[in-house]
Amino acid sequence: DGGITQSPKYLFRKEGQNVTLSCEQNLNHDAMYWYRQDPGQGLRLIYYSQIVNDFQKGDIAEGYSVSREKKESFPLTVTSAQKNPTAFYLCASSIALAAYNEQFFGPGTRLTVL
Amino acid sequence: SQQGEEDPQALSIQEGENATMNCSYKTSINNLQWYRQNSGRGLVHLILIRSNEREKHSGRLRVTLDTSKKSSSLLITASRAADTASYFCATDAARANKLTFGTGTQLKVEL
Numbered sequence: 179d180g181g182i183t184q185s186p187k188y189l190f191r192k193e194g195q196n197v198t199l200s201c202e203q204n205l206n207h208d209a210m211y212w213y214r215q216d217p218g219q220g221l222r223l224i225y226y227s228q229i230v231n232d233f234q235k236g237d238i239a240e241g242y243s244v245s246r247e248k249k250e251s252f253p254l255t256v257t258s259a260q261k262n263p264t265a266f267y268l269c270a271s272s273i274a275l276a277a278y279n280e281q282f283f284g285p286g287t288r289l290t291v292l
Numbered sequence: 293s294q295q296g297e298e299d300p301q302a303l304s305i306q307e308g309e310n311a312t313m314n315c316s317y318k319t320s321i322n323n324l325q326w327y328r329q330n331s332g333r334g335l336v337h338l339i340l341i342r343s344n345e346r347e348k349h350s351g352r353l354r355v356t357l358d359t360s361k362k363s364s365s366l367l368i369t370a371s372r373a374a375d376t377a378s379y380f381c382a383t384d385a386a387r388a389n390k391l392t393f394g395t396g397t398q399l400k401v402e403l
Binding site for chain 2: 182211213218219220221222223226236266268270275276277278280281282283284285286288
């Protein structure tokens with residue numbers, strides 16, 4: 179089955195720790211995205227990648243880092259510099275970086291900082 | 293500020309009724325998309341409407357776009373309990389090639 183997967187579904191971390199969220203897609207999409215969703219709010223763009231070995235900051239990149247070493251993988255690291263990391267994180271992909279392209283979303287990772 | 297603002301924030305209807313959700317945005321757009329999100333899950337694309345289109349249909353969904361009013365509406369006809377979800381509009385108004393999502397409308401369809 180083609181799709182986009184995220185792991186883990188739930189993640190707990192202590193303050194001061196870095197944590198990496200996994201995102202994998204087998205849709206052969208060039209573009210990938212990371213969004214953050216807080217309760218009752220829409221999605222905010224953290225980082226996006228147009229192609230392998232390229233990525234750009236979104237609206238709320240501070241305290242986050244990404245890599246795009248492989249086309250199918252776009253991991254997100256939440257660093258200790260992120261002041262309020264507890265949120266629902268969504269990864270998405272599209273065939274190319276263009277706003278008219280449908281984005282396909284993973285099931286999300288809920289991160290809780292204890 | 294959010295480019296897409298959905299209205300109402302929450303909507304509760306009975307099964308079989310129609311549900312209408314509205315989205316307003318601030319600057320000119322090329323495209324507007326609607327997505328659905330079941331609780332605690334990822335988003336699923338529903339429909340895209342281009343700025344030169346006024347109406348599109350997909351099954352029980354009808355989307356309209358009024359660029360003069362900078363607004364779009366999503367109508368779900370003959371709603372079902374399975375339609376219970378949050379619905380988001382997304383536009384390319386704020387920056388080229390990337391989507392800006394609204395805050396969403398929570399729809400509850402009761403039996």
